Every structure is written in structure tokens, then in C-alpha cells.
Amino acid sequence: MTTTDAPQAAPPPTGKRRIGDAVFAGLARGSGLLILLILAGVAAFLIIQAWPSLAANTTGFLTTQEWDANVRENPAFGVAALAFGTVLAAAIALLLATPVAVGIALFIVYYAPRRVASVLGYLVDLLAAIPSVVYGLWGIGFLAPQLVPVFRGLTEYLGWIPLFSGPASTSGRTILTASVVLAVMILPIITAMSRDVFKQVPQGHREAALAMGATRWEMIRLAVLPFGRSGVVGGAMLGLGRALGETMAVAMILSPSLAISFDLLQSGNQTIAAHIALQYPEATGYGVSALIAAGLVLFAITLAVNMGARYIVARGSKEA
Amino acid sequence: MAKRIDVSGLHVYYGDFLAVEDVSMTIEPRSVTAFIGSSGCGKSTFLRTLNRMHEVTPGAYARGKVLLDDMDIYGPDVDPVLVRSEVGMVFQKANPFPTMSIYDNVIAGARLNNRRMSRSEADDLVEESLRGANLWEEVKDRLNKPGSGLSGGQQQRLCIARATAVKPSVLLMDEPCSALDPISTLAIEDLIHQLKEDYTIVIVTHNMQQAARVSDRTAFFNLSGPGKPGKLIEMGETNQMFTRPEKKETENYITGRFG
Structure with missing residues (x-):
């Protein structure tokens, strides 16, 4: 290599x-x-x-949803529901975090007074330093109850969208809550990557836009965003990698269950990492080995995502 | 179209530092005015105050008056964005947007002001601007290719097309040929001759032959001393400036007996 x-x-x-x-x-x-x-x-x-x-294993590992592995013979378990939950939670987190991160990065680089910008940048970096168990506590103790009325509102007014069909969880411990927490956790890396690439936009490009009568926003649209796109995508992919692997916060927020459900407002989904953490202490028989197999799947997913991120970043920097 | 620029008592500051001191001059419409002078004498800084581009630099500001025909561009309710769509600019380093096609580069500025431009209007404007920049014949078959694939001289003409597509009345050029080979330079100089039919053109250049070739009037800037602000020393008809300058300083610079 x-x-x-x-x-x-x-x-x-x-x-x-x-x-x-x-x-x-x-x-x-x-x-x-x-x-x-x-x-x-x-x-x-x-x-x-x-x-x-x-x-x-007596069933298809990649297609089965049940997890019946803690037996001495004929285990029947599969990673389908877990892989689905993992990707779903991380994808929603990414959708929530990326626009906010890009907004913060643009504000820091192009709008905020210099002193505010450096303080804000520092605070965002600080978000990355918070241990994930603290995020878990915050999610379960504060965010989940706060989101219950929001979820109720979503089912009431947007219930026609299958994602929000409900009935809304009364505990608030749903995949959407976990995704919000994950979004906060991956915000720093996406912001940092976006900020760095926005700072590198050549002055010539920015002045070219301004000199033909672009407003600041138009300058950003013409010169900054096209130039920074690969950096933002790279940051988002790194964030996605982190969200996929995040264990503690998700394990604390989601109640253990296994199903493939697109309903974001009900408890039901679970992620691979959280499942391993929760099941490992009680694993017997084929249980440990099966959990390691689930870990292998997670390893493969994150590896693929990170390689994808590298590829996109490298391709982008060649173009620029 | 072309407008007169009237500058009176203009001082330019970078924070506390006075960079250009007390410049007054008149720039005639439909003419080419060249700014010459050694590096760091403030001629580029002064050029940028003519469309308020200096404000992009943090801490930079100007005191004094700049009239574009009747409009005071430093007036209290004048929008710098509006000033810049009236007074376009071409930079030392050709800077087409790298991710955009040639077509999109030309149309980018015009789209800002007129979002609902129809396809045929846009096509016409692109062709007109590229023809105006003597670039149409070279690129008409690859309008959808990225602008960064052109040669340096073509890129610079693309930038000129992009600037004129906004329909400004003044075109500022900050050493537009300093990164180009002689052939491309000649192409730009020919273009400047054509453009002055429609625009007021101000060009900063380090190349005195170029100033002599393209300009009608020339302004010579110099520092009043090391660490002191730049000043306008003398301005006049280009012919006269290069043959019988009034000031000794100008003569020294032009004949190369400078510094």
C-alpha cells in the first residue's frame, strides 16, 4: 500500500x-x-x-432477523435487522448533521467576526471530546423525554409519511432519538473538515464572484460550495463511519429488540454495535461467536464507508 | 454604457496604515487609462477602491469621493454589490470557476441579476460575450467543457467575457497579462483596443511598453518614501507621459533610472 x-x-x-x-x-x-x-x-x-x-448456523446469516444464538447446537441467528438498524440510524444522523455542520462551517469562515469564529470553532471541537457514555446519559435522561411530544406531533401531522406512522413511543427511546444523538456526535468532524476546505477556497475564485456583483451568499454558492464539495462529502463519510460504529450512546438509548422497521418513532430497531455490547455479557453457547460474526459485518461496513470517503476526498483534491 | 469616473481626495487605509494618500483624478469614458508604478506603490489597492473590492480585505477602508457619472459609490445607501455589477474586474491570475463549464462561467454573473433568463437569451449572451472577448471561434464547439481546460490566455479572455456578460460600464484590469506569454498578451491587448469602444477601461500594468501600446492616458504612482503611503505623482496623455513627463520622478521610472 x-x-x-x-x-x-x-x-x-x-x-x-x-x-x-x-x-x-x-x-x-x-x-x-x-x-x-x-x-x-x-x-x-x-x-x-x-x-x-x-x-x-441453520439459517441465512445475512438475511435472518432473529437472534437465537445462545444455544449449544443448531443456532439460528442473522444480522439483517441489526445491519439495517445500524445503517438507518447512521444515515438519519448524517442527514441531520451535514446541513448543520456546513452551516456552522460557513458561518465560522465567512460570516462570524474573527473572535467569535475562533471561540465557536473551539466549542465545536469540544463536542468531539465529550465521552459517548455522557451522550448516552443525555439522550436517555433529557433528549428522549423532550422528544416525546415532538414525536406525537409528527405522527399527528405527518403520519401519512410511513416513516412517522406511529403510534409514537411513550418513552422516546426510538431510532430517531438515537439518530439525533449520533448527529450531535458526528457534527464536529463534519464541521472541522468543511471548515478546513472552505478556508482553502482560493481568494481568486471568491473575488471573481464578488467582482461581478455577487452577494456574499452568491459568492458562497458560486465559488465556495463547488470547491468545498469533496471536503464536505469526505467529512460526512468520516462522520458516517463514526456513527456506524458508535456503541455506548445507542446501547443506552434504544431498548433491545430486533426488527426491520421503517417507523422511526417506535422502539424496534437496534444497531450492531449496541447489540454486541448489550448481548455480550449474557452470551453462551454459540452466542459469543455469533456476536463476533456481527462485528465482522460492522467491520466490513465501516471499512467500505471509510474507503469510499478516501476515494471521494482524493478524487476531489485532484480536480481542484 | 461607458461612464466617467471622478475621484477626489481619496485615501485608502489598511487598519491604521495609510496605503494610498490623497488621490484625485478623472478617468474618461471610452478610453483606456493605465496605472504604472513600482510594486507596492498602491496602484492595485487604488484600483480596487474603484469598485469597492478593497473591502474584501479585512480592515481596509477608503476616505474620499469616487463618482461614477453622478453616483457616489461610497454614498451612504449605495450597495457595494451594485457597484461591482457596474464596475467589473479582471484579475492578474485568470480565475474561471473550476467546476463550471465555459458556458456556465460566462453566464454566472448575469444569472445573478437575471434569474429568469430564458435558454435562448442565455445562449445569445454567451455567444455575444465570447465573441466580444475574441474567444468564440476557439471554444464554440466545447462550451460544455470545464473552463479550467483552456490555456492561460484563453482563460483570461474567458474571464473578460464573464466580466462583460454582466454589462458593466467600467472594466478594471489588474495586471491581466503578467502571467501570459507574448502571443496571449497581444491577443488581450487587441481585445482592450476593441473593448474601449464600449467601456471605460482602467489597467494596472508593470509593462511600460504595454501601457504605451494600449492606453490613452497614463497615471504614475510612487511611494513618497520607504514605509510611506503611495501617491499619484503625475497623470496625463500617454504620449506625453512617455516622451515629456513633467516630473523628474516619472522620467526616472520610465527610463529605468529608478531606485
């Missing part, structure tokens, strides 16, 4: 090998290889540990 290919600098002009150089190159190369080893090791562990349960 690129990490190992990169250090092909020209040899020193004297042709003499300097010890410091060799040591440093070795250390750098070793660190690069270490990443590959760790990644391969984790993947190997997941596959090896998951294999017994997958081999013994």
Missing part, C-alpha cells in the same frame, strides 16, 4: 549511508507496516472466531 511505497526519496548525494537516516527510515517503515499488521490481525481474529457459529 501507499504507506510502504512512499519513502522513496532520492539517495543522499554522497552515496554514504548515514546511521540516523537508516534508523529513522526503519522506524517509519515499521510503523507503516504495523498498521497493516493490526488491520490484518483484527480481520483474521474476527473471521476465525466467527467461523464456528457461521458454520453451525
